[in-house]
Amino acid sequence: MMNAIHNPRSTLHAVTPYGVSTSDVESLTSYFCRVAHSHSMTAQKLAEWVLKHFEQSVCEKYYWYQRNFSSMSVESEQWAAWLGELTGVGSLDQLTLAPLRNLVGTPGLAPRADRWCPCCIEEDRYEGRDTYYRLAWDVAPVTACLRHKVQLVSTCPHCNKENVRNRAAIVVPGYCTSCGGFLGDAEAEPATPEELWVVRQVGQTLQQRPQVAEDGLTSLLGVVIERMAANNMATFAKQYGFSKSGVWHWMNKGGLPSLKAWLTIALHGGIGLDKLFAGDVESWVVPREKPQFEMPLSESPRAGIRSRELDWDEIRTSLMKMLELPVPISINEACERVGVGRKHLYLRVNAEARAIADRYSRYRSEVRLQKEVRLREQIGEILDARLAAGYEGMSARDVWSQLDEQARSVESVFRHISVVMAERQK
Template identity: 40%
Template sequence: MNPMLSNPRSELHALQPFGEGTGEVESLLSYFCRLAVSHSVSTLALSRSIAQRFEHKVTPNFDWHQRQFAGIRESAITWSAALSALTAVQGLDRLTFLPWQDVISQNGLSIVTRGQFCPACLADDLAQGREPYFRLAWESAEVRVCARHGSSLTTQCSHCGKDNIRHAAAYVVPGWCSHCGEFLGKTSSAAGMTDPASRWVARQIGELVAVQQVLETTPTRNKLINAITHLITELDHGQSAAFARRIGVAKSTVHHWLKGEGTPTLEASLKIAAQCGASLMQLLTGNLSDWERPQADQQLVLSLPQPTPRARAAQRELDWGDLERKLQEFLLLPTPISVLEAGRRLNVEARQLYLRANMTTRQLGERWKAYLRRRQVEHVVNAWPYLEQACIDIWAEGKAVTRREVAARVPAPILAPLTNLLLILKDVQSHLMKPDSEPGGEK
């Protein structure tokens, strides 16, 4: 088998996410915690290792659980792509809300800061022989109850009473308290049933999470705005101010959606769905073909001319079959290229390549790294005679071998390509100090 075309081994365990294709799919944060447990390392150590592996700047007070792994911001795509690259598991962005990033404003989806969970769900996991895990739906601050059990989500351990014990620790095993170690599936007698509105919200977001696993195309802002415009026309005769009053927002907010570049928050989209008799999924996907008006309206509607909307650039549809073929062609280039260069040539983010064409992208990466290693060996071989002579001359002058002394004696084009120059100089000096070695490397 051609090693270039083989599937490179993953650097981290290729764990499969739980609950795929359902409204109870695992969150990326839970997946990350299970990955740390699988490697018997702390979540902090794993997060720092991944950040350094992908050359992200890590501050001294870096705290992994403050990253919004499951949201729609830059952090979510960065960490989902990094984990896909290291585990060889494709599509880990489906463990986040990223599929909806074009139809929910960037600051419009709040992720809980104090990890919440449903004890009954964790108890079911254990009873059915599954490994307990945290659901993606629990990451949304809009969800306060369990859609399946109807009980309130909690952030407290029923055994020790500590709050925020789901993931705020260095070592986290999903399903067990990070403070006292007790199982979090022990339900509290105080847990009661919740109001219908909260359960409706939980069901809507659960449906959204389930649908995003099988989306054929990414939801677009244009379809969302067209759906909102249709609702305004059907329910409020095209009057955006009346529609704003209907859903309880300022009329300037609705105007910003329709005439500007604004996008509704998740909370606003839930209000629209609730007041207009549509589901959240229908609204965000822009598919109102099955929608019916919640009540008949006999008022006559005048056909008034509508202002021509400002043209917006059409969203680019990516043909991943064609992109896969082009990536395969890159594998056959005489001179390897990096994943970043491949993304530049295809006008696609490298992170998306890891998420949608995982194996071929990692083959490109391995080929590039092997090429860099070969080049470095060539540079060292080329520089070795110069470094040997420089060391001999420096010793003859009674000086210590330092980077500055070597740079004064070796041409800059010879030194520039070398990485880890000090380690190479140690090897050169060790070779020269062998009793049976001569300056030319001959015995």
């Protein structure tokens, strides 16, 4: 309505995600359940509401948890952006594996069943915070908790069922969706040193966004093969148990190594996965005795790696400047000007994106209001002229036929005509 007051607050509660920029970062699945809970909604209802809000089709047969909130998919990234837009919380894609999408292949990434560390859940409850599910638990090669040095579990200690963590319409993180029992009651086995090494590696990569851009992967893998096998693809494959065609595919066809393959490289290369994904390989020396690995490189292996990295500070500055433009622009227009999609603006520069969208929507309502005022004035003038000419009645249709183009374009123009005519008859 005309008198609607612009509301700058977020549409959904600005729930703070747990553990951002740490290896204990919350998964988007868990975050989504907590946002739903804070609105006393089921996760299923919230998913349908969000889809409708963004004019997406809602399939009744599709359960919310079939949507892969925390995975590496484009869909996960989209949900992170939508939730960012609605909650005003930025960088929610860091609650998904989406930032790894250009580096890690999908095979072997999704666990067979939902897992959790019972000690973490118990600790959440003990410390009085919401129980939440860690993103690392949704990464298949991770089979243990580094903090508690135990193996993850996947069966409810009370009803012995699997997949009872979040696969239901109503989810309260920490409690079995089948029997309601506390999932922190499960017994956990001690973890092996190998398992803990893997968790540490994966945990470190979840702390920060990878720096290697899409087109920097081949050059990074080139450095890997150069350092680990003297630039010989066949030797590299044989030595570390990869298939030759697989390695060829990485180098020539844009194939992505699986997380397991990356872990193998990290283990044998004696380099952290986080360093590899940061493209921080300039000073990397493979800890082996073979002399060819110790030879200094003649050219910088970093060349090209960061070429497509976007300069977010610069984008932020551009957006701030757009907020000063005399005529506000829409978020889509802003996206075009900085050459970044709407999704990424809401993920990376949330506050600025929302400010632009807010300013534009305020501007739009002002313009609408001005047009309506002008329309009503025109209707009044037409009626006055008619009256002055000595006529009495006039149909709404007649009034409309005398309006100019712009006045006719106002929404619900006939409603405005009848309101003005009714006011005149008082």
